[in-house]
Amino acid sequence: MDVFVCAGCGTELTAPVLRVALPDHTHHGAWEELHPPLMEPATYAVDPLPTGPPWRLWEEVGEEAAARQGVYAQVYSVSFGARNRIVIAPGDSRSMTLIPERCEGYCRGVDGRAGPNLACEGCGRAVATRMDDCGMWQTVWLEPDAVVRRFAGLQAGPPPGWDDVKRAEHRVQPVEPDGSWSRRWEAAVGVALAHLLVVTGNSPVALPAGPVADLLGDAVGRYLRAGADIRTLGLAGPGITTPRPRPDVLLVPRHPLTGAPWRPPGDEGAVVPLDSGVWAYLAHPGETSPMPASGGLPEGVLRDDYPLPPRPWCALTPHRHAFDHALVRLPAVRGPVLSRYRASYGRRRE
Template sequence: MDVFACAGCGTELTAPVSRVALPVHTHHGGWEELHPPLMEPATYAVDPEPTGPPWRLWQEVGADAAARQGVFAPVYSVSFGARNRIVIAPGDSRSMTLIPGQCEGYCRGVDGRAGPNLACEGCGRAVATRMDDCGMWQTVWLEPEAVVRRPSGFPADPPPEWGDLERAEHRVPPVEPDGSWSRRWEAAVGVALAHLVAVTEDRPVNLPAGPVAELLGHAVGRYLPTGPGARSTGLAGPGIPLPQPLPDILLVPRHPLTGAPWRPPGDRAAVVPLDSGVWAYLAHPGETSPIPVTGVLPEGVLRDDYPLPPLPRCPLTPHRAAFEDTLVRLPAVRAPRLRRFRDAYRRAALH
């Protein structure tokens, strides 16, 4: 495990933490809602893309400079913030204090619009940004130039691997206890759909029967056309048999440590990466009883004496910003067919 310390005076700024993949829903929450922490306790992730201020208008930047920032289609503004910011749960922060005058927000918290708002208690250097306003997952972002990483002296837990996806606690249910769709699912589906649109170049697809079609069918129908010549899709990944015959497109998990998509042997098909917790639920839904039980039931017997959980009143809808932000960061969006798709999508969104 590691700790992050102030690069100026050496004060330790975090509890011991271990690296995991950056969650796909990091920058996408539900508007006018308070969210829980993004990161699990004792973990951290790194965002390789530029994030946060300063922001520059697309018209001032131009296509070439925007592409160097990882944006390949016109947007309102482009981030020229630091790359490789480190994100932790607020509860894992140490020895930092808010900077007066830097704590602006929309309505329910701080959003980091003015840059770093946390200073090292040891030397007063600006080192991090706390973000917890409505629509944001609660985070503390460490500035990469203001901190250094050191061994904590505590033994590290085994790094997460593909096998972790089969653990029940890794699965993310699509529905919250209050009966609304999971905000993580909404964002994850938006991100996956952007990859699916890019892979298919706005052509029809057929989803496999079962949970994939039931949960994602409405969302896919909103973004991709129907008709002849549809490309086939299938769920694939560690711990489940590879579909046969091999579909044109495989829905695969991201690695829980690196974030890289799983690849089939021989890499014979196009892949669309899914949030690992979402993929795990689709591949290993398991038993979903909300009521604790005692004793042991016979193998293969499931409880059926608990009420069904509440279900949302509308189909699962992708997070629009997650879809748009992901699509403009895929180089494939510059292809003529996808450029026409995005232009038509933007016109429809304005009406």
């Protein structure tokens, strides 16, 4: 476990927190909605790429300077904010106070547009940015040059690992109680589709029967082209048998602690990483039948104690900004095939 302190005076600014993988949905919420905290209690993550203000228009930056910022295709604006900013849940912040003149937002909260809006109570140094406006996950972003990480002692239990993705509590349900798709699913699928597009070169993809085809089929058909030269996709990861023969691409979970994609031992083939909680639902959905496992019920009768799964309003639509955000940060997007794809995709969105 770590604790972050003010670089100026040493005041502790966080509770003890454990570093975990940066969530795929970090920068992608739903417009005009209030969201819960991004991070689980007592955890933190680090974004290695520049985030936040100042922003510069693509026309002012140019292709090579944008690439140095981790952006490899044209976007409206490029962040020249700090790298390696640290994100925590607001409830894990300590000894910080808002800077009123920097608390601008769209309508329901603050969005960080003016830069750090939290000051250390010990010395008044601007150290972090609170963000909680509509469409944003509730976060506190610590500025890397304003804080110092210190070891806070051993954690209460073992760190999360591959065994955790097999547990029922790790699964993220795809549909909210009101029938809308999970915002985490929308973002995670958008990011995974960007990686799938890159590893297949926009080839058609055949999905395995079952939850993957049922839940992701419409999204894959919308974002990838149809035709011949079909690539195969298979689900692989902890607790399930890797398909044989090996599909062209494996859909695998990200490690909940490191974010690294799972791989079969000795396998160097193409993989597409997916949010481990979303992957866990696809691989281990749990009981899905309203009929008993053995025996039977009278004809036409279903169990009256079985909670039927919520029905979504429509087919899953990946988060458009999550898809594009991930795609432009993959160097392969500079190639001719994906450059043409992105130009065509941009026209379809307009």
